[in-house]
Amino acid sequence: MTERGQAARGRRRIDPRAIRSSVIALVSSIVVFGGLGWIIVHAPGWPAVQTSFFNGPILRESLPGLLSAFVVNIQLFLIVEVLVLPLGLVLAVMRGLNGPAFLPIRVISNIYTDVFRAIPGLVVVTVIGFGVVGLGLFDPRTDQRLFGIVALTLVYAAYVSEVYRAGIESIHPSQEAAARSLGLSRFQSLRYVVVPQAVRRVIPPLLNDFIGLQKDTVLVSFIGVVEIFRYAQIKSAATYNFTPLIGVALVFIVVTIPVIHLVDWLVARDRRQAAQGVAR
Amino acid sequence: MRRMIISLGLVAILAAACTSGGSSPTPAASAAPPSAAVVSTAPSVAPSATPDACAAANLPTVTGGKLTIGTDNPAYPPYFAENADGTKTDPWELGDPTNGRGFESAVGYAIADRLGFAKTDVTWVVVPFATSFAPGPKTFDFDLNQVNYKTERTQTADLSKGYYFGNQALVVLKSSPLAKATTVAELKDHVYGAQVGTTSYDAIAAIIAPTKPALVYDTNDLAIKALGNKTIDGVVVDLPTADFITNVQVDNATIVGQFDGGTPEYFSAALTKGSPLTDCVNTAIDSLTADGTLDTLASKWLPFQDAVPVFKP
Numbered sequence: 001m002t003e004r005g006q007a008a009r010g011r012r013r014i015d016p017r018a019i020r021s022s023v024i025a026l027v028s029s030i031v032v033f034g035g036l037g038w039i040i041v042h043a044p045g046w047p048a049v050q051t052s053f054f055n056g057p058i059l060r061e062s063l064p065g066l067l068s069a070f071v072v073n074i075q076l077f078l079i080v081e082v083l084v085l086p087l088g089l090v091l092a093v094m095r096g097l098n099g100p101a102f103l104p105i106r107v108i109s110n111i112y113t114d115v116f117r118a119i120p121g122l123v124v125v126t127v128i129g130f131g132v133v134g135l136g137l138f139d140p141r142t143d144q145r146l147f148g149i150v151a152l153t154l155v156y157a158a159y160v161s162e163v164y165r166a167g168i169e170s171i172h173p174s175q176e177a178a179a180r181s182l183g184l185s186r187f188q189s190l191r192y193v194v195v196p197q198a199v200r201r202v203i204p205p206l207l208n209d210f211i212g213l214q215k216d217t218v219l220v221s222f223i224g225v226v227e228i229f230r231y232a233q234i235k236s237a238a239t240y241n242f243t244p245l246i247g248v249a250l251v252f253i254v255v256t257i258p259v260i261h262l263v264d265w266l267v268a269r270d271r272r273q274a275a276q277g278v279a280r
Numbered sequence: 281m282r283r284m285i286i287s288l289g290l291v292a293i294l295a296a297a298c299t300s301g302g303s304s305p306t307p308a309a310s311a312a313p314p315s316a317a318v319v320s321t322a323p324s325v326a327p328s329a330t331p332d333a334c335a336a337a338n339l340p341t342v343t344g345g346k347l348t349i350g351t352d353n354p355a356y357p358p359y360f361a362e363n364a365d366g367t368k369t370d371p372w373e374l375g376d377p378t379n380g381r382g383f384e385s386a387v388g389y390a391i392a393d394r395l396g397f398a399k400t401d402v403t404w405v406v407v408p409f410a411t412s413f414a415p416g417p418k419t420f421d422f423d424l425n426q427v428n429y430k431t432e433r434t435q436t437a438d439l440s441k442g443y444y445f446g447n448q449a450l451v452v453l454k455s456s457p458l459a460k461a462t463t464v465a466e467l468k469d470h471v472y473g474a475q476v477g478t479t480s481y482d483a484i485a486a487i488i489a490p491t492k493p494a495l496v497y498d499t500n501d502l503a504i505k506a507l508g509n510k511t512i513d514g515v516v517v518d519l520p521t522a523d524f525i526t527n528v529q530v531d532n533a534t535i536v537g538q539f540d541g542g543t544p545e546y547f548s549a550a551l552t553k554g555s556p557l558t559d560c561v562n563t564a565i566d567s568l569t570a571d572g573t574l575d576t577l578a579s580k581w582l583p584f585q586d587a588v589p590v591f592k593p
Contacts (some may be wrong), residue, residue: 226493237478
């Protein structure tokens, strides 16, 4: 931090305009949020909505079960993430291969990413969980979570490969040209020059995809696995009350918001570093 | 950082909403008219409504002068049935509630008759399960959808007296070693499936208590698909549904037995919490029970009950 920066901060602290804008921000927040809250609480149906969506006793009663069911979501999420990272990179590199000989590989990668980004995740989960299992090639008693892992990996590898591809294409061709002029092979320049820079650049969008993946773990409920969403549905139907689903929302908020802010922070840091790079 | 504070604030608002829900757990009940007492199945509770209030003309139904009954679509046999010529009224699938054929369709018209509605004054609407207990105005006067009575559910909806008493049953493939099981103890070491939101799932946990976690599907049809794939060893469903599965849906499946859980389960009509119709529907069901109409309808549309053996512990 430079002296000028500190001076600027010092000045801002006594700036009356800053105080004024803080007060305005506070008042407008109170008016907007308070107003919205007032409208909701005074709606004719609020008592019924409060009982069936924000029911304290039911939330307290269902929370321990929700959390232990959430362990399944965490397992799915972590395993799929570990599988998707290399698979997506392989797909992206396949797609970036030049030369006529590699056409079939490019086509396969293209079709794969197009198809799996086009199909709704729930359909993939259903087809894998009921259709592929029905082929009779696998032991049908295989843990259903495995089929969920396969389905989510197929879907998210397509997304992640697109993120990698964008990163690889964002590396200036002069980098590869320079590497090749140093005598590195096409593969070596990709391996030691292009991909390392690309991966660093795509970490924020990758994390963004993982936020989507975290939430999509609930799709595995469709093939029978009792994870957090299915557990909430069971509780919800038993009590005729939607509060367990609000419990699911709370759990996902608590888990996801730190990741969201990590992404924001990384993006902001990249932008700062890029700006400094230009100034230098 | 500021956004983070706002996010945390939202969480706090949610938490606060829940906390205040806890301090006054039954705001809906207190807002309901005093005549709408919590439905009890104890026979000692006499219906408080006068016959006059239950006359069709005086009933505050969603469409004046008409009775609107809800059920889910597809309308599964044997609770509903297609017309004798195999047709169905749009939009109904598998069964057609509007023809009076099938157990719940027949019960719906029987209740309507006791309330004084002509058959032509009865309309049926599609009500998905979750909609039947969602807050807010309802599109139906009562819902007949194999809803099992549960005390917890009566905090949100009125549930009538039972119009069908029955047990849960186990369906397996004929080739399964379980097909010959006669005791609950033989069932322990297997994987079972059920439909989400049903007491069938409760029966797996409470009666079988299997060593492996049960799988829970969105519909019975998906559970049956998993049974065909041998992903699960057995499906637990109510007895009439078990009959439909084994006779119509799956050729190579069989009912192994029914579970006697001690307290008999029963289906209730679901009504809006505090509905002025609840007492009248209860009176109608009482009278249909007393004169044997419900038994007649059950043996006409669900005629296999006694043939299925009961599991021994």
